[in-house]
Amino acid sequence: MEHILKAAIILAAAVFSVTGCGNAGSMAPKLSPAEKSLIGRTGIMRVLTVDNREDSLLLRSECSDFRARDLKSKTFKVLSERMIATVTDPSQDGVGIAGPQVGLKRRVVAVMRYDKPGTPFEIYPNIHIEYLSDETQCGPEGCLSIPDISGNVVRSQKIIIRYTDPETIETVRDTVEGYTAVIFQHEADHLDGILFTDKVVNTGPGQ
Numbered sequence: 001m002e003h004i005l006k007a008a009i010i011l012a013a014a015v016f017s018v019t020g021c022g023n024a025g026s027m028a029p030k031l032s033p034a035e036k037s038l039i040g041r042t043g044i045m046r047v048l049t050v051d052n053r054e055d056s057l058l059l060r061s062e063c064s065d066f067r068a069r070d071l072k073s074k075t076f077k078v079l080s081e082r083m084i085a086t087v088t089d090p091s092q093d094g095v096g097i098a099g100p101q102v103g104l105k106r107r108v109v110a111v112m113r114y115d116k117p118g119t120p121f122e123i124y125p126n127i128h129i130e131y132l133s134d135e136t137q138c139g140p141e142g143c144l145s146i147p148d149i150s151g152n153v154v155r156s157q158k159i160i161i162r163y164t165d166p167e168t169i170e171t172v173r174d175t176v177e178g179y180t181a182v183i184f185q186h187e188a189d190h191l192d193g194i195l196f197t198d199k200v201v202n203t204g205p206g207q
Contacts, residue, residue, distance in 0.1 A: 028065040028126075031075060038103055039079045044086040045102040047144050050195070059100050059145055060193040063107045065126040071166040080123040080166075083110045087144070088121065094144045096183045098190035101145050109187035115180040124163040129188050130173070131160035137178075141186060141196045151200030155182045 031039075038045075048055035070076055087097040087110055095112040099105065108125045135157040142150040158177045161184055165172050176184055186196055 028067045028070075030067055031070045031073075035104060035106075036075055039075055039082070044089045044091075045082050047086065047092060047097070047101055048103055049145050049147060051147070055145075058103065058105065059190070059195065061100060061105050062193050063099055063105045063191040065107050066164070068164070068169045071125055071164060071169060076125070076166060079104070079108070080110075083108070083123065084121045092144055096187045097144060098187045100190050100193075107191045109184070109191070111180070111183050111187060113180055114183075115176065115178065123166070124161070125166055126162075126164040127184075127188060127191070128162045129159050129185065130162050131158075132156040132185075133158040137182065138201065139179075139182065141182070143186070143196055145190075146195065146197060149197065151197065152202075153182075153186075153196055153199045154201055155185045157181065159184060161188075 048059055050056045050059060066076065083097055083102060086092060086102060087094045095114075097110050099108045106125075107127055108123065109127055110121055110123050112119055112121050133156045136154050137157050138152055138154045140150050141153045158175065159181045160173055160175050162171060162173050164170070189196065189199075
């Protein structure tokens, strides 16, 4: 079944490209003055939390892609640097962070790549998950936007992500497995207004 799904993904990607719909952010709105102002501030970014009603509403919003022009801008470079500085700051010390968590309703995540040498943090704009394996893994998760709460969540063992390379503006696909795949799924959920608490499962005795 999984090889059939992979073939369907490849076919769909080819059709997407031929029809011209695969251009990075071709239908995305340009960055607004308010978004540019938020990105252009100094220091680490404020992390939104569900304890604040306005924050909670934004965290439940669906996000838009970036235009290619905006990905090539200095503004996006500053955003990338500030998101990584925020998630790695001792006050947060996370393994991933998504656009809405810093007040930006855009499809961008920063993820710690445990599957790469040196476990670097990398930025993925216009990210979408194209494939989720039937094989799953269950483990504890927490969230910078939901302080002091954790719970077990079932995630796919292997995924295929699609994103835009901000340097070349080419569409890139990557197969990710294990714990890094869990991080990607958690952060991608944020971009659709989904929180990990929506997916917590009871794994206690007798369940």
